[in-house]
Amino acid sequence: MTEKVLGLKCRECGRQYPKEPFHVCEFCFGPLEVDYNYEAIQKSISRESIEQGPESLWRYADLLPIDGEPTDGLNSGFTPLIRAKNLEAVLGVEALYIKDDSVCHPTLSFKDRVVAVALSKAKEFGFDTVSCASTGNLANSVAANAAIANLNCFIFIPADLEMGKVVASLVYAPTVVGIAGNYDDVNRLCSEIAGVYPWAFANINIRPFYAEGSKTFTYEIIEQLGWEAPDHIVVPAAGGSLITKVGKALKEFHTLGLIDKPQTRIHIAQAEGCGPIVTTVKENSDFVKPVKPDTIAKSLAIGNPADGIYAAATVQDSGGYGEHASDDEIIEAIKLLAATEGIFTETAGGVTLAAAQKLIESGRISRDERIVISITGNGLKTIEALDSRVPEPHVIQPQLNAFRKLMTTL
Ligand SMILES: Cc1ncc(COP(=O)(O)O)c(C=O)c1O
Ligand SMILES: [Zn+2]
Numbered sequence: 001m002t003e004k005v006l007g008l009k010c011r012e013c014g015r016q017y018p019k020e021p022f023h024v025c026e027f028c029f030g031p032l033e034v035d036y037n038y039e040a041i042q043k044s045i046s047r048e049s050i051e052q053g054p055e056s057l058w059r060y061a062d063l064l065p066i067d068g069e070p071t072d073g074l075n076s077g078f079t080p081l082i083r084a085k086n087l088e089a090v091l092g093v094e095a096l097y098i099k100d101d102s103v104c105h106p107t108l109s110f111k112d113r114v115v116a117v118a119l120s121k122a123k124e125f126g127f128d129t130v131s132c133a134s135t136g137n138l139a140n141s142v143a144a145n146a147a148i149a150n151l152n153c154f155i156f157i158p159a160d161l162e163m164g165k166v167v168a169s170l171v172y173a174p175t176v177v178g179i180a181g182n183y184d185d186v187n188r189l190c191s192e193i194a195g196v197y198p199w200a201f202a203n204i205n206i207r208p209f210y211a212e213g214s215k216t217f218t219y220e221i222i223e224q225l226g227w228e229a230p231d232h233i234v235v236p237a238a239g240g241s242l243i244t245k246v247g248k249a250l251k252e253f254h255t256l257g258l259i260d261k262p263q264t265r266i267h268i269a270q271a272e273g274c275g276p277i278v279t280t281v282k283e284n285s286d287f288v289k290p291v292k293p294d295t296i297a298k299s300l301a302i303g304n305p306a307d308g309i310y311a312a313a314t315v316q317d318s319g320g321y322g323e324h325a326s327d328d329e330i331i332e333a334i335k336l337l338a339a340t341e342g343i344f345t346e347t348a349g350g351v352t353l354a355a356a357q358k359l360i361e362s363g364r365i366s367r368d369e370r371i372v373i374s375i376t377g378n379g380l381k382t383i384e385a386l387d388s389r390v391p392e393p394h395v396i397q398p399q400l401n402a403f404r405k406l407m408t409t410l
Contacts, residue, residue, distance in 0.1 A: 003037060003040070004036060004037055004040055004041050005034060005035070005036060005037070005065045006035045006036065006037050007019050007035055008020070008022065008032040008033065008034060008208055009032065009033055009034075009035040010025035010027070010028060010030040010031075010032055010033075011030050011031050011032070011033050011310065012025065012028050012030025012031075013025060013027060013028045016035065017032055019065070021125050021127075021200065021205045021206050022205065022208075023204065023206070023208055031207070031208070031306070031307070031310075032208045033211075034065040034209065034212055036065075036252075038252070038255050038256060041063065042256050042257065044062060045063075045256055045258070047223075047227055050223065051223075054074075056074060056075055056076055056077050056078050057073065057076055057078065057113050057116055057213065057216035057220075058073075058077075058116075059078070060215070060216050063212075063215065063219070063252060064117055064212055064213065064215075064216075065208075065209050065212050066117065066120045066121055066124060067124055068124060070116070070120050071119075071120050071123055071149070072115070072116050072119040072120040072123070072148070072149055073113070073115060073116020073117070073119070073120070073145060073213075074116075075105045075106070076104060076105050076106070076112040076113060076115075076116045077104065077112070077216050077217075077220065078220065079099065079100050079103055079104050079220070080099075080100045080103070081097050081098070081099050081100070081221055081224035081225070081372075082097060082098045082341065082343075083095075083096070083097055084096045084097060084098050084340070084341050084373075086340035086341060087337070087340040087341055090336065090340055091356075091357060091360055092360075092367055093360060093367045093368075093371060094367060094368045094369075095368075095369070095370045096371050096373070097225075097230070097373070098337075098341060098343060098372075098373050098375050099217065099220070099373070099374050099375065100343060100375050101113075101217065101375060101376045101377070102343060102345050102349065102375050102376070102378040102379070103378070106141075106144050106148075107137070107140040107141045107144050107168065108377065108378035108380070108381065109137035109140070109141065109299075109346075109376055109377040109378060109381075110137075110214070110217055110374075110376040110377070111137040111138045111141040112141045112145075113213040113214060113216050113217060114138070114141075114202065114203075114211065114212075114213035115138070115141040115142055115145050115202060115210070115213070116145070116213055117209055117210060117212055117213035118130075118142075118200070118202040118203075118206055118209060118210035118213065119142075119145050119146070119151070119200075119202075121200075121206055121209040121210075122151070122200035122202075122206060123149065125200065125206070127151070127198070127199065128151060128152060129151060129152040129153070129154065129197075129198075129200070130142055130146050130151050130152070130153055130154075130200045130202065131154040131156065131190070131193075131194075131197075131199045131200065131202070132155065132156065132190075132201055132202040132204075133156045133157075133186045133187040133189075133201070133203060134156065134157050134183075134186075134203075135157070135158070135161070135238060135298055135299045135300070135301055135302065136157060136161050136162065136165030136166075136169075136298060136299050136381070137165070137376075137377055137381075138203060139155045139156075139157050139165070139169045139176075140165065140168040140381075142155065142202055143168075143169045143171075143172040143174040143176075146174060147172040147173070147174075153174035153175065154174060154175045154177065154199065155169050155174050155176045155177065156177050156179060156186050156189065156193075157169070157176065157177070157178055157179070157186065158178070158181060158182055158183055158185075158186055158301075159178030159179055159180050159181075160298075161178075162298060162381060162383075162384050163384065164381035164382060164383060164384075165298075165299075166178075168381060182292070182293055182303065183238075183293070183302050183303075184290070184293075184302065184303050184304045187204075187302075187304075187306075190204055191204055203241075203306075207241075211241045211244075211307075214241055214242045214246075215245045215248055215249040215252070216249075217245075217246070217249075217374070217376075218233075218245070218246045218249035218250060219249050219253065221233070221372055222249075222250075222253055222258075222259060225370070227258065227259055228259065228260075229250055229253075229259055229260075229262035229263070229264045230264055230370045231264060231265065231366075231369035231370045231371065232264065232265050232267060232359075232365045232369060232370070232371045232372065233246060233264055233265075233266055233267065233371075233372045233373075233374065234267045234268075234269055234352055234355060234356040234365075234371070234372070234373050235266060235267065235268060235352070235374045236268075236270070236300055236348045236349075236351050236352045236374060236376055237268050237269070237270055237277050237278075237300065237311050238299065238300040238302040238305065238348075239302050239305045239307055240277055240306065240307035240308050240310060240311030240312075241306070241307050242374075243266060243268055243311045243314055244307050244310045244311050244314050246314070247266055247314035247317070247318065250264055264318060265318050265319045265320040265321075265364075265365075266314055266315050266318040267320040267321055267323070267355070267356070267359055267364070267365070268311065268312075268315045268320070268321075268322040268355075269322070269325065269351050269352040269354070269355030269356070270300060270322070270324055270325075270351065270355075271295035271296075271297040271300055271301070271326075271327070271330065271347075271351050272295065272324040272327075273293060273294040273296075273297075273301075273326075274291055274293035274294065274295045274297070274301045274302070274303060275322075275324040276289055276290060276291045276303065276304075276305060276308060277305055277308050277311050277312050277315075277322070278322035278323060278324050278355075279291075279324075280308065280309075280312040281312050281316065281320075281321060281322035282321075282322060285312075286309060286312070286313070287309070288305060288308035288309055288312060290303050290304035291303045295330075295347075296327045296330060296331075297325075297327075297348055297350070297351050298347065298382070299346060299347065299348045299377060300347075300351060320364075321359060321364045322355070323354075323355035323358040323359055324355070325350065325351045325354035325355050325358075326354075329350075329354040330347055330350035330351050330354055331350060331385060331386065331389050332350075332354070333350040333351075333352075333353035333354040333357065334346075334349065334350040334353075334379060334385070335386075335389075335390075337349065337350075337353055337375070338379070343375060344378065344379035344380065345377060345378065345379050346377035346378055346381050346382040346385075347377075347382050349375040349376065349377060349379070350385075352373055352374055352375065352376070353373055356371070356373050394406055
């Protein structure tokens, strides 16, 4: 087959670059993006060829930027798309689906998708050390996958992350560095480190490759809906990469003739305490004003999002909208999803459901259209958020009488 990846291309000025671990245009400082040869890909891809592929995100390998066979994340992706009947009844909508990446293998968030591609690519480039700046989930995934691949691993996180996120990196025995600052400080420091140490930083120097892994979240939704795009999708954003790739995935499947022209409205969800991209969408602007994060949704706490303007443009071009969620709304939405669909999501999932509720109530999402809510992370990693927000267990003596007595009080 002819080369499916032509190289990298600047999103701003279109200048082309070879397939190398670069992420910024030397001329205009625009971000680089993987440039595919869709004509060549179209010759080898079909619905059938995808359906016969592995039960992992690698069934879409033709649209992922690695040269050889995938070597990482071989069991990642391929998560359930759940018809959420109970939640439909509560929200008063007709066709609601949950894409559930809270059970993505191996580290229970959608970041296992991006890391599958990032580490496969890092090995092709010959790196022996991988790293990342992370709000938690990416750290967990890079650490786990580095352990599997026998790569050295350095993790950089804000020092005040949730215990579940910190332990779920430490357990794989990478070097974990907690920075006294927020994610934007961590990211700035990592950009400097990446200039000095010859490491593959998943979301810095190999970001163009890493980001492509996010597309598989949307490819799967389309395939699971019987090769149809939904009418609405609600997506959480931090750096804005995932939501940008929702737009790219929809376009690519149409370009390749796998689906009809999608009419999907892409809606963005962020916390009130860190929602710079949603603010851009609400103000219908093309500028993202950085903020200082203050929210319980720590995984989404990026005040100066790398892909902010592209994320906002993705939403605006699709006819979608955005909503902020307050800390209380996040917690209520976490509890609602658990009580209706049995899914325990982390704070980011609470943000997404809370935003979806507002979009439905305001009429931005029609009640009779097909809606997908993106659940991207697992609640067991952010249990602090529910401190004193769920009742204490009833503690009794191990005697039937004690239980009978309890029953009279319930
Ligand atoms: C659970 C979860 N959902 C969504 C996101 C947002 O991803 P992006 O930075 O691609 O916007 C993150 C980022 O860390 C995350 O951890
Ligand atoms: Zn450029």
